[in-house]
Amino acid sequence: MLKVAKFGGSSMADAGQYQKIRDIIRSDPSRRVVVVSAAGKRSAGDNKITDLLYLCYAHLQYGVSCDGIYQMIRERYGDIHRELGLRVDLEGVLDRLRSQMEQGISRDELVSRGEYLSALLMADYLGFTFVDAAQWLFFHYDGTIDQEKSYAALRALARDKCVVIPGFYGLMPDGKLRTLTRGGSDITGALAAAALDADVYENWTDVDGMLTADPRIVSQAVTIPAITYAELQEMTYQGATVLHEDAVRPAWDAGIPIHICNTFHPEAAGTWIRSENVLHENPVTGVAGRKGFSIILIEKEKMNAMVGYVRKTLSCLEHHQVPFFREQ
Ligand code: ASP
Numbered sequence: 001m002l003k004v005a006k007f008g009g010s011s012m013a014d015a016g017q018y019q020k021i022r023d024i025i026r027s028d029p030s031r032r033v034v035v036v037s038a039a040g041k042r043s044a045g046d047n048k049i050t051d052l053l054y055l056c057y058a059h060l061q062y063g064v065s066c067d068g069i070y071q072m073i074r075e076r077y078g079d080i081h082r083e084l085g086l087r088v089d090l091e092g093v094l095d096r097l098r099s100q101m102e103q104g105i106s107r108d109e110l111v112s113r114g115e116y117l118s119a120l121l122m123a124d125y126l127g128f129t130f131v132d133a134a135q136w137l138f139f140h141y142d143g144t145i146d147q148e149k150s151y152a153a154l155r156a157l158a159r160d161k162c163v164v165i166p167g168f169y170g171l172m173p174d175g176k177l178r179t180l181t182r183g184g185s186d187i188t189g190a191l192a193a194a195a196l197d198a199d200v201y202e203n204w205t206d207v208d209g210m211l212t213a214d215p216r217i218v219s220q221a222v223t224i225p226a227i228t229y230a231e232l233q234e235m236t237y238q239g240a241t242v243l244h245e246d247a248v249r250p251a252w253d254a255g256i257p258i259h260i261c262n263t264f265h266p267e268a269a270g271t272w273i274r275s276e277n278v279l280h281e282n283p284v285t286g287v288a289g290r291k292g293f294s295i296i297l298i299e300k301e302k303m304n305a306m307v308g309y310v311r312k313t314l315s316c317l318e319h320h321q322v323p324f325f326r327e328q
Helices: 015-026 048-061 068-085 092-102 106-124 147-158 185-195 231-239 245-254 309-318
Strands: 003-005 031-036 162-164 168-169 177-179 199-203 226-228 258-262 273-276
Touching: 003 015, 003 185, 015 031, 015 068, 015 106, 031 185, 048 068, 048 106, 068 092, 068 106, 092 106, 106 162, 106 168, 106 177, 147 185, 162 177, 162 185, 185 199, 185 245, 226 231, 231 245, 231 273, 245 258, 245 309
Parallel strands: 003 031, 003 199, 031 162, 199 258, 226 273
Antiparallel strands: 168 177, 258 273
């Protein structure tokens, strides 16, 4: 039995959270592959490390000192390192990164360092092997993921080992680091689960699972116990944010159930995502909505005898750089 457990930013926010994660990992020996995000917010007014790294990059671009912001990053990870009594050479890594920033660093490489640092510290804390995403998550030149090569590489690196992997980035064919889109550690976790043919992909976050509606709008929203991949994908397209929309496909293709769990409430049942056999008590699984999203209904007489009208309509969207997706 193998579980890939991915922990999001709020689950990784401080030393107390690392302790919760260690309890979760130790409570189930099949949790042998851990994927982590950069440290997220500790409270409402706090900063996410990834946002601070983007800010550092903007300062570097304009030739403005980012010392103050970099110091905040140093302190966040320094506190975790000190409070947990870790031994990994964090200071050395941070000093090297600072001088790399002076010499010129790409935006993707700089912002990927949040996950990198989180994984280094977590690997040390759990006593697991650190496996860098740059060693196995490979992109094609067009920015899509080379699944075959990536899966084979991770299998060689992680089979039968206990490992911690940083989420959110991988390696381009030219040897440069590239990040996924924001929230992309969910995708790394799904790819790792598919590569290693895991029995479950656990996605540990700060809510009890997928809710029937946005609780900020609908106070009676409740956790959905089970949902299909197709339903989940539909809800994420429509704005549900629990899981990155591109994280569903790799797990779906490999037939790996996804379990959304709450690091702050590990005993909660969470939400299970599978391909079928989902019994719903209610005819409606959930409700989601997205602003700036339009539905276009085209009606015209004798459409059945016309050629090329779909292409003409869609090329208009393409011209204006508007993405679309087709209703099933
Ligand atoms: N740290 C990245 C972000 O804030 C990726 C992630 O957390 O999944 O978007």
